[in-house]
Amino acid sequence: MIEAQSVSLTIGTANLVDRVDVTIAPGRVTAILGPNGAGKSSLLSLLAGERKPSGGQVSLSSKPLSQWRANDLARRRAVVPQSAQLAFPFTVEQVVRLGFALTPPPPKQRADIVAQAMAEADITHLRDRPLPTLSGGERQRTHFARALAQLAANDDGQPAYLLLDEPTASLDPAHQHGLLASLRSWVRRTNGGAAVVLHDLTLAARYAQDVLLLSHGKVAAQGAMADLEGAVLERVYGIGFDRLTDSAGQALYVARGL
Amino acid sequence: MVRAAFVVLPLGLVLVALLGLALGSAAIPIKAVALWPFDASVLTAQQKLIMDNIRLPRVMLGLMVGAMLAAAGAALQGIFRNPLADPGLIGVSAGASLGAATMIVLGGEHLAGPWALPLAAFVGAVLATLAVYGLGRRHGMVSPPSMLLAGIAVNALAGAGIGLFSYVGDDLQLRQLTFWTMGSLGAAGWSTLTPSLLPIGLSLAGLLALATRLDVFALGEREAFHLGLDPRLMVRLAVGLTCLGVGTAVAAAGPVGFIGLVVPHLVRLVLGAGHRVLLPASMMLGAILLVGADTAARLLAAPAELPVGLLCSLLGAPFFLWLLRR
Structure with missing residues (x-):
């Protein structure tokens, strides 16, 4: 599992992430929630090992990320x-294939891995299009497929982890649900683990077993x-939410308006 | 498309090399040129002299410098993640020229061994690239506008330095300096070719070996790290190899412009962006264009010759404008 122990990130005088404990466990989806500037992306970059924490540490399989080779x-x-x-x-x-360019699987498996990743992200019909000509949502789905291909290429039995930063931000409703499903x-x-930054509480309720609500880095x-209380949500987001139930019995979170 | 290109480009390379060897103020029949490697007796003694001492080193240097500049352009565009990067625009060539100028004027005769100029040009290229890379970054990311502005400043500074050296230099040094700033293969001989072979060969081979990493790097520094790349190490390697090659190429032929910018653009348009195709195809096309231009430069003003750098800029600049407009 990926474990953050009292991890902090300070840039200048700003505490972007302030003593956060979180565990990304195999077999679970963890949603990272919070208003703009709460430190969601910063926390994700610490979990990815992309930035060094100013305090605390993040480890994967009990080994600190700083001791892992990038490869x-x-x-x-x-x-x-x-x-x-x-x-x-x-x-x-080409972009999906870049997922495993530096960690290549056996040549025979490559075409299958690419095809499956593209099917999962529903981009098979775009395969020959240059990425810069696609819409924001199509590009986001391409990067999702690239990440799937990266991890599918290294199936050594150990659980792998997917970290997603607002992957549904530019997606239409069908693809929001499609990607999270x-x-x-x-x-x-x-049996991998996932951490996903989301703004939509309804999506978090439906697809994540655990949520982490951040406010000012904490x-x-x-x-x-x-189990999240309405009062906490209202305090953190500065707006109240109604928790409704849809026709299928699933929770819906609707902002009440100011 | 890719397969066709890897048939057409080597054929073009052979053709342009044959033409480059055959044409000039003293023309040699192309058939004799083609047979010469197998049967030395097809050439007269005088032709053999021209071939051995003038044409062969010149064409070989042209092939190497052309390949090097185009590969450097492709690699720099990959590192800066910007299709506008080019050894000329971002100041690498200017830095190399300033290094060479420093060596010509201040180095004196005891320093002017065959390795002194390439080394000075290399150091100049490294310093210029580090300056542009350092100044062109904002919050850890390469920012294209700052990078280009930094390139303009480095170009201006290097230009001023070269101007200063031409002002204080004596007549001989002045002539040598003028040669650097225009770009020409006219001084090619074995004495310029031999010391260039190893550094350029190393640089070309090294850049080819980095092709997959450059692909990954195109996604962004962070994304490259996520995919298993150590981006800093990659940038250092690629910048080092590029400077080594461009420094050597500039020391031997002066700053020949536009090949590094235009060739990778053209290749990308036709063959796509993957560096495993882009780099080798750019090398071949760059070599073809430079040797072709050099041959044209010899013929246009025969028996005198145009500096090939001048010709490349004359043809390359309008072509680049056309690329920008489409």
Whole structure:
């Protein structure tokens, strides 16, 4: 598992992440929630090993991330960025293949891995299109497929981890659910763990077993979405939420308006 | 498309090399040039002299410098993640020229061994690249506008330095300096070619070996780290190899412009962005264009010759403008 122990990130005088404890466990989806500037992306970058914490530490399989080689780490965790600017006109399929460019699986498996990852992200029909010509949502799905391909290529039996930074931000409703459903099925299938930054509480309630609610870099609440109190949500987000139940009996969170 | 390109480009390379060897103020029949490696007796003694001492080193140097500049352009565009990067625009060539100028004027005769100029040009190229890379970053990310502005400043500074050296230099040094700033293969001989072989060969081979990493790097520094790359090490390696090669190429032929910018652009348009295709194809096309341009430069003003750098800029600049407009 990925374990953050009292991890902090300070840049200048700003405490972006302030003594956060969180565990990304195999077989579970953890949603990271919080208003803009709460430190969600900063926490994710610490979990990814991309930045060094100013305090505390993050470890994967009980070994601090700072002691992992970038290449070994890439076999065990993948990251779906909020938005990645691609400098050159690589095609969708080329980008998905980049997922395992530095950690290549046996040549025979490559085409299957790419095909399956593209199918999961529903981008198979875009495979030959240059990435810069696609819409924001299509690009996001491509990066999701790239991350799936990266981890599928390194299936050595050890649980792998997917970290996603607002992967649903530019997706239409069908693809929001599609992406999170395929994330959950990836978690079940591979016994991997996932941490996903979300703004939509309804999606968090439906697809994440655990939530971590951040406010000003600190943990405001932690646990199952259903146990999150309305008063805490209102205090953190500065707006109240109504918790409704849809026709299928699933929770819906609707902001009340100011 | 890729397969066709890897048939057409080597053929073009052979053709342009044959033409480059055959054409010039004293023309040699192309058939004799083609047969010469197998049967030395097809050439007259005088032709053999021209071939051995003038044409062969010149064409070989042209091939190497052309390949090097194009590969450097492709690699720098990959490192800066910007299709506008080019050894000329971001100041690498200017830095190398300033290094060479420093050596010509201040080095004196005892320092002017065959390795002194390439070494000075290399140091100049490294310093210029580090300055541009350092100044062109904002919050740990390469920022293209700052990078280009830094390149302009480095170019201006290097230009001023070269101007200063031409002001204080004597007549001979002035002539040598003028040669650097225009770019020409005219001084090519075995004495310029031999010391260039190893550094350029190393740089080309090293850049080819980095192709997959450059692909990954195109996604961004963070994303490259997520995929298992140590981005800092990669940037250092690629910048070091590029400076080594460009420094050597500039020391031997002066700052020949636009090949590094235009060639990777063209290749990317036709063959896509993957560096495993882009780098070797750019090397071949760069070599073809430079040797072709050099041959044209010899013929256009025969028996005198145009500096090939001048010709490349004359043709390359309008072509680049056309690329920008489409």
